[in-house]
Amino acid sequence: MKFEGTSRYIATDDLQIAVNxxxxxxxxxxxxxxxxxxxxxxAAEVAQALxxxxxxxxxxxxxxxxxxxxxxxxVSRLRDSQLGDERVKDIKNYIKKGRLWEAFEMGERPVxxxxxxxxxxxxxxxxxxxxxDRMEFHVxxxxxxxxxxxxxxVIITSNNEKELPDAFLRRCFxxxxxxxxxxxxxxxxxxxxxxxxxxxxxxxxxxxxxxxxVPGLKKRPSTSELLxxxxxxxxxxxxxxxxxxxDPRKLIPPLHGALLKNEQDVQLFERLAFLSRRRSEQS
Numbered sequence: 001m002k003f004e005g006t007s008r009y010i011a012t013d014d015l016q017i018a019v020n021x022x023x024x025x026x027x028x029x030x031x032x033x034x035x036x037x038x039x040x041x042x043a044a045e046v047a048q049a050l051x052x053x054x055x056x057x058x059x060x061x062x063x064x065x066x067x068x069x070x071x072x073x074x075v076s077r078l079r080d081s082q083l084g085d086e087r088v089k090d091i092k093n094y095i096k097k098g099r100l101w102e103a104f105e106m107g108e109r110p111v112x113x114x115x116x117x118x119x120x121x122x123x124x125x126x127x128x129x130x131x132x133d134r135m136e137f138h139v140x141x142x143x144x145x146x147x148x149x150x151x152x153x154v155i156i157t158s159n160n161e162k163e164l165p166d167a168f169l170r171r172c173f174x175x176x177x178x179x180x181x182x183x184x185x186x187x188x189x190x191x192x193x194x195x196x197x198x199x200x201x202x203x204x205x206x207x208x209x210x211x212x213x214v215p216g217l218k219k220r221p222s223t224s225e226l227l228x229x230x231x232x233x234x235x236x237x238x239x240x241x242x243x244x245x246x247d248p249r250k251l252i253p254p255l256h257g258a259l260l261k262n263e264q265d266v267q268l269f270e271r272l273a274f275l276s277r278r279r280s281e282q283s
Contacts, residue, residue, distance in 0.1 A: 109151065
């Protein structure tokens with residue numbers, strides 16, 4: 001099993017090394033990076049490249065670690081007992097399998113994505129330490145122990161919303177996805193828009209990176225937002241000549257709503273454009 005990227009996912013050399021190291025060590029791969037750098041998509045691409053199933057567990061602020069193992073629905077069982085339902089005789093009818101249980105039961109080695117682990121309570125990672133380490137857990141209601149048939153390839157993503165416990169970090173192989181440089185970004189654009197005119201790509205990337213470098217920007221646009229912007233440019237038939245005249249420090253880019261996602265950043269660019277025009281009038 002060796003990951004080398006896919007036809008639709010540009011994986012840098014260091015990312016490929018990280019994925020393959022985690023597979024070799026049989027440790028969870030903890031991936032951090034700016035939003036929109038392909039952290040969550042990575043698991044799907046690893047699964048596709050290796051030809052194995054993908055199981056996704058998307059974490060919310062209310063998610064508990066126990067939900068990844070199983071949930072026992074005692075309320076439904078009580079209700080059914082009052083109604084005389086025969087199902088109450090077997091407690092297994094009221095146990096809902098979680099994503100880890102599904103992954104452990106797989107006949108072949110799956111990829112398990114635990115997405116945005118930092119959204120949950122601070123104790124969430126620690127609550128999964130033993131299960132991810134030993135690849136087994138106990139079901140108290142039935143007395144059975146669930147063991148992994150094949151140790152899944154675990155990919156965990158984090159947006160750095162909160163610090164993760166040291167004990168958890170020690171058990172992971174860590175990789176930070178750097179924001180793509182212009183050459184890598186051009187390759188990513190080519191994957192999504194094959195055959196796009198190179199002059200349009202060059203001008204789009206110039207405006208995009210200059211926009212990201214503007215001081216005071218609250219939210220810098222990501223890869224996914226760049227791809228949305230290019231799609232809109234093509235749909236509206238905006239050519240490279242229009243982009244060539246666009247300086248993000250002097251003029252808000254066309255269709256900027258795909259790149260700027262809050263009013264503070266839009267107002268920042270409006271002020272920069274106003275000051276630039278004012279200086280031009282005075283000179």
